[in-house]
Amino acid sequence: MIGRMLTFTLIYLLLFNVIADFYFYRYFICRVTTSRWIRRLHWIADLLFAVTMVVLFTVDSRERMISHEVYQTFMYVYLLVYLPKLVYMVCSLPAFLSRNRTFKNVFYWFGGIVGLTVFLGLLYGNLIGRNSVRVSEATVYASDLPPAFEGYRIVQLSDTHVGNMRNPRLLEKVLKKTEALDPDLIVFSGDLVHSRSNELPRYKDVLSRFHARDGIYAVLGNHDYGDYTRWPNREAYRANRQALENFYREIGWHLLNNASAIIRHGGDSIAVIGVENWGNPPFPQYADLETALKGTETVDYKILISHDPDHWSQQVKGKEDIGLTLSGHTHGMQLAVRIGDKRYSPAAWKYELWGGLYREGEQYIYVNEGIGTVLFPFRLGATPEITLITLKRKP
Numbered sequence: 001m002i003g004r005m006l007t008f009t010l011i012y013l014l015l016f017n018v019i020a021d022f023y024f025y026r027y028f029i030c031r032v033t034t035s036r037w038i039r040r041l042h043w044i045a046d047l048l049f050a051v052t053m054v055v056l057f058t059v060d061s062r063e064r065m066i067s068h069e070v071y072q073t074f075m076y077v078y079l080l081v082y083l084p085k086l087v088y089m090v091c092s093l094p095a096f097l098s099r100n101r102t103f104k105n106v107f108y109w110f111g112g113i114v115g116l117t118v119f120l121g122l123l124y125g126n127l128i129g130r131n132s133v134r135v136s137e138a139t140v141y142a143s144d145l146p147p148a149f150e151g152y153r154i155v156q157l158s159d160t161h162v163g164n165m166r167n168p169r170l171l172e173k174v175l176k177k178t179e180a181l182d183p184d185l186i187v188f189s190g191d192l193v194h195s196r197s198n199e200l201p202r203y204k205d206v207l208s209r210f211h212a213r214d215g216i217y218a219v220l221g222n223h224d225y226g227d228y229t230r231w232p233n234r235e236a237y238r239a240n241r242q243a244l245e246n247f248y249r250e251i252g253w254h255l256l257n258n259a260s261a262i263i264r265h266g267g268d269s270i271a272v273i274g275v276e277n278w279g280n281p282p283f284p285q286y287a288d289l290e291t292a293l294k295g296t297e298t299v300d301y302k303i304l305i306s307h308d309p310d311h312w313s314q315q316v317k318g319k320e321d322i323g324l325t326l327s328g329h330t331h332g333m334q335l336a337v338r339i340g341d342k343r344y345s346p347a348a349w350k351y352e353l354w355g356g357l358y359r360e361g362e363q364y365i366y367v368n369e370g371i372g373t374v375l376f377p378f379r380l381g382a383t384p385e386i387t388l389i390t391l392k393r394k395p
Contacts (some may be wrong), residue, residue, distance in 0.1 A: 025043070091111035189305050310351070
């Protein structure tokens, strides 16, 4: 089944490449240059691209013969090359509706300008956007918040996918900005690694330097389990999971696998609850919220860390006495645009809750857009995010 799907996808992409390449050649390159060398170079580059695509799509990445970084780089270059061509093709198609040369030229130029804009946007997202760390702030009001936790400062981090990072510099930026926020508590809402625990050692130093007065609590995301890697046997799979849990202990972060912790300030307390990943298929459903809540019955205010925001929508909202849920997972699809006071992202086509603060009555959820990248090493408008959440008693 997987083989047939892979073959179909490969054939589809190659056919699309041929159509896009021919159109771009015929209606752009041939219009702007008469150089035979440039025209030949276009087809040579396209041929090399097609051969590379065949090789990468027919080698199983789960066997680790080709690294995730190589796949990410190729997919980004593919987007960089073919998305502007597609945009040019769509924007210039009206030129075929008229024989008027001026009319045709207007749309050919329009397509070229829009295509160039897309190309520059993709370039910016790779070189600058994915390395630009932003701090988002939100205030959560709760009538049952204990007095001792008035003004409590929580920093949320998520989705580092360290296996796709080229070096620790991005995490160093995150560390410095987090320190400046002076958090009472840090939570990490999953996907520390991209596929394997052996991605972690080079980041141990920087991760172990994160600090908050009441500690750092984390949960697992769908990538943390190693489910996207082909293991030689179950023992290797379990060893990978154990190595990840050991790493959390070594850096001093508290991993909550369907468990909870009570934070006490004087006679007041809040509960931090963590569940394993729960998402709509094909994402795994390992969360056991009932088990995680044990021991928190007498605590006035509860905070849940759950990687996938769909868990809140389906199993928390209106069903559990949990005031605040902290999630990640969506990355804002690494692409968002702000128009006025609102932000828009293609992530909204897939996720009801894709980024920012949402509220239902006195239940809140914040969906952090993450730090790292998946599929494409690119972020535009959805740059790496640190969230500062301040708890306030409802007037």
